[in-house]
Amino acid sequence: MKLIVETLIQETLQKEKKNLFSFLTGAGISSESGLPTYRGNDGIWIKGTKYHQPEEFGTFRYFSQNQEEVWQYNLFWKKLIEEAQPNTGHFAIAEIEKILKNQFQLITQNVDGLHHRAGSQKIFEIHGNKQSVRCSSGCNGVLPMPSELKSKELTEDLTEKDLDLLRCQDCGDWLRPNTLWFDESYNEKLYFLNSTLRAAKKTGILFIIGTSGATTLPQIIAEKVLQYGGYLVEINTEENSYFFERFSRTKKYMLIREKASDGLIKIKEMIEKYT
Template identity: 80%
Template sequence: MKTTLQTIIQETLQKEKRNLFTFLTGAGISSESGLPTYRGSDGIWIKGTKYHKPEEFGTFRYFSQNQEEVWQYNLFWKKLIEQATPNQGHFTISKIEQLLNKKFQLITQNVDGLHQKAGSKNIFEIHGNKQTVRCVSGCGNVMPIPLEIKSKELTEDLTEKDLELLHCQNCGDWLRPNTLWFDESYNEKLYFLNSALKSAKNTGILFVIGTSGATTLPQMLTETVLQYGGYVIEINTEENSYFFERFSRTKKYILIKKKASDALMNIKEIIEEYK
């Protein structure tokens, strides 16, 4: 397995076209930082909320009728994110970016900003970022959550000041978390749909880390990479993802059964050796 991975990396480094090293990350890479995943055994979407199923609660439709409840949940997430720090996996990806420069692309489903905290720069956040907001009426640009809004415990009520700050200063409508909900679609402006797919067409190796592959764009990315002759290398300790079930019989798919941080360190060392 190690020899095969070395050969693929060496060949991709030598290619003049379709030579991107693209990293697709999901919530699993942030689990070592203490953030719960979405669909794992400790997942937020497995547990859901106290009263609602995830596919109901995590929607724009639900938000439009229950803004305060949804914001309580998101300000609890704000607290989790503020307490989290990047782990070795995040830092190793950042170091790989420094090694590869223009041959590197990071596509993340994560909304926690930990890749940026670790130093990564060339990032497409295809599900948005929980530390940013935008007006539901679309009258302004994406912006950071106002500094005056503090994080909350899950059951902690919003204050009058919170409610004031969570409304758009331009039109008075609600601000919303700048994240992709279940009943919304990918697009280029907010979620880098076209940019991510363009990167996939030019990818020599797609490293899939910490994602079950349950959403459509990651599935499209892997299909595109394989269609254009690239490799898909999944890092997962279990054989339970969409990628394994869909591609395990494909010659250009490899599963590395290691912790993300350990596998990424090995990948970095191989790149250093051949670069």
């Protein structure tokens, strides 16, 4: 299998069209940095939200009725992210970008910013970023998380100062995390919907790393890559993702059974060999 992938990399590097190397990452790559995944046995949706179902808790509807509880959860996430460091998988992707330059695109479902910290530049964050906020009434654009806002333990209450900082300076309504919730839709302005689909059309190989494929845009991206003649290479230790279930019978899907960091280091070495 790895020999086939290496040959495919060599051929894609030589193409003039549909020669983009795109990387689609999910929570599995950041789990190696100590961040919990969302849907696994130890996932943050299971352990971090008073046992709410994700589709209940992770919604704008729930936030609009329980702002303090949702912000307690997000400031706990802020603590987890601050304590995490990019791992060898993140750094391998950043190094691949330096090698490939204009032939590279990173699409991530992760909201932790670890790709940025590892040095990646060409990133579509299709689920937003927890280091930024915006007004829940939509009166302004995306803003950095207030620097004075401190991270919290999960059971730690918000202070009066926290509540002050979490209000929009323009209209006084609540600020919200700049992330996509379950009752919201992908769009171009915040989540790069059109940009990612344009990239998919130009992609020769889509590397899928650390994602179960449970959300719609990653599924559509993979479909689009295949539709326009590209290949899917998934790095996963198990045969349990949407992508394996949906595409494993097609000749243009390949599975590398490795953990994210090990697989990405090998992909980087293959790309270096032919550039």
